[in-house]
Amino acid sequence: MFSKIGRYLYALPFGIFGLFHFMKAGQMAGMVPIPGGQFWVYLTGVAMLAACVSIIIEKKARLACILLGVLLLIYVLSIHLPAVIGGQMQPSMTNLLKDLALAGGAWFIAGSYESEIEFEA
Template identity: 45%
Template sequence: MDNATLSKIGTIFYALVIGFFGINHFVYGTGMQRMVPSFLPGGVFWVYATGTCLLLAAIAFLIDKQVRLAALLLTLFLLLIVLTVHLPAVLNAPDNNARRFPLTNLIKDTGLAAAALLLAARRS
């Protein structure tokens, strides 16, 4: 299988994962609003807004339109979430058991940001 085919398959898988997370923002929005940093007013609005952004990025990847822009914006978004949501949760966890879930999310979103950056780089 050539690199172009592998890249397309990988992009489709990645888009499906990102789309899944976007849908989760709508399905579990009220539960996710507690993760919105306290310095941001609006609570659940941000969950739905970011869910919309995730879905739009997934669609851009699937229809192969504005992929570089969508991937760069997704990278920025994911790194902001790592720094403003997951890292504070890791640092403020009372013990190692409470630290497991936010640390997993920090690593997951860092990996997803890296993949988005790779996708953007392939579209230069």
């Protein structure tokens, strides 16, 4: 029971984060370190919404969690770490640590689905 509640509590904020990416894409685009800022904001919003749904309905949840962890680690390395190095300790360090912990959580949840692995010949 607790693992199901935990998965829901983990997944739901990503649904909200995904919606925020659509509602505030213009504001977030300036944080994207590569060209095409708004496109990447929308794409990552879709990824977060898809991960949320996948975790909740438990379909392809292992893959969703692995990819979500990768996405969060990309945020850490490409957005938050450069900001911390550039002297913006707050809120960048907080966001760096939050996303690092969430990436670890995503991979932990992915590990709980190891029985999902099916090899096709």
